[in-house]
Amino acid sequence: MTAPVWQRRTPARQYAIWLGWFLGVMLFLLCFKIISDNTIWEFLTDAHVQAASLIGRMVPPDWSITGSLMLPLWDTINIATVGTALGVLIAFPLAFLAARNTTPHPALRAFALGIIVSSRSINALIWAILLVTMIGPGLLAGMIAIALRSIGFVGKLLYEAIEEIQPTPVEAITSTGAGRMQVLAFSVLPQIMPAFAGITVYRWDINIRESTTLGLVGAGGIGLQMNAAINNLAWGQVATVFVLIFGTVIVSEWVSAKVRHAVI
């Protein structure tokens, strides 16, 4: 009598998995060949020399322009902050319309999901290009671009948080005879507050970084100065901008960590 045999998968299934891996590797090699044929490898041979030269030109940073960068940096932070606030203001009610357990009507749910998806599918930089064309260059275009992109991000994460709440407190508050809005305020809202605070500061954090690039297309902020410096090949000034952005991002990371910690 032979010992009973146990295998995780049937042999057919096992071969299918091997075949899947084989085809995947083949596809990768094919893609690699196409990219390789379109690359001028000669340029890569001195890439390290070019990189070293670029970094050489960036060091030391040109600190003399720091003072004149303070206002654009402040603008950048304002674009991110006002943009986030505006986006969250619109995303908050949308999330309640989009969540399966709080939506008043399936048609409204589809409408809210539509807005969330279209907002998410367009990058902030592209929103900014569209808005600069429509309302002209400046801070306002940047703020609205950031807001439009944030609606989808905050709306999606928030409606998912709403769908994941515990249903029993909702049942309990409903059974007291509370009205629809009271049920939301007393049983749904307290449960999503930590997620809401976390999502908002996380998006603000991302928006600080995104708003530094908006100046490239004329939507205000420090990106404008960076673009000018790059065009003038003033690499020392570019390095100064990098250092300032880096410092700002570190501070925003610290602030969001504090906020997340405070609201649990």
Place this chain on the structure above:
Amino acid sequence: MLDLKGLTKRYATGDLALDNVDLTVPAGQVLALIGPSGAGKSTLIRCVNRLVEPTSGTIKLDGDDITKVRGNRLRQARRQIGMIFQNYALVERLSVMENVLSGRLAYVGFWRSYFRKFPQSDIAQAFRILERVGLETMIDKRGDALSGGQKQRVGIARALMQNPKLLLVDEPTASLDPKTSRQIMRLICELCTEQNLATIINIHDVALAQQFVHRVVGLRAGAIVYDGPPEGLTPEILTTIYGEEDWTTTHKDSDDEEKSDKKDVEAALLGGHP
């Protein structure tokens, strides 16, 4: 007080959870609803406050037909019916006081409740009830900082804040240890007698039910198969309700409990009852 006629619930899946149930509960009576899992106990009490919509039949509360009411009239019916849950169903991130005051939501407007500006009489009542259930020192604790027994006391206080005529209690002790279970059952039954509430308690623990309630209704597959005093639960009846099992051990235990009930300390020491 509560009058159910021909109450039937068929879920969208086709399962018949309640099959033509007639039940009348007078004010001041504590009724235990027993039966195996899936017999329709939860569905029955959720039909009464319309968390579940009955398929047919009528629900009358003090003579008012509440089977089909909607909107404001449904809210007014619900606020007369307190409900206590198996898993406490507290809003864990709100304080004890906020949880208790949420029992008054149907009596105050949205903005007043949103800014927690409840009328002074409600706050005074909340303090009184919290003292009655023994939580007067816990008022500003958050829901998630409490033990199971304390959470259930908050759940009871929230239900009482509604000034209900009827109390629906769904497995109040299923998540509690035996000692706390007894304390909670005793508290619920005392409060019902004090305030002359009609009460339906869903409960799995037959011995515990027998010890505290006035009347037992046995439900099997959505239909009432027993309706009588707790002493009437013979092994034959229990077999009708739950199916074949050796019931003699349960009865021996419940006899022990009846004796020890006279002495609280002994009851507390009796750890492992069925």
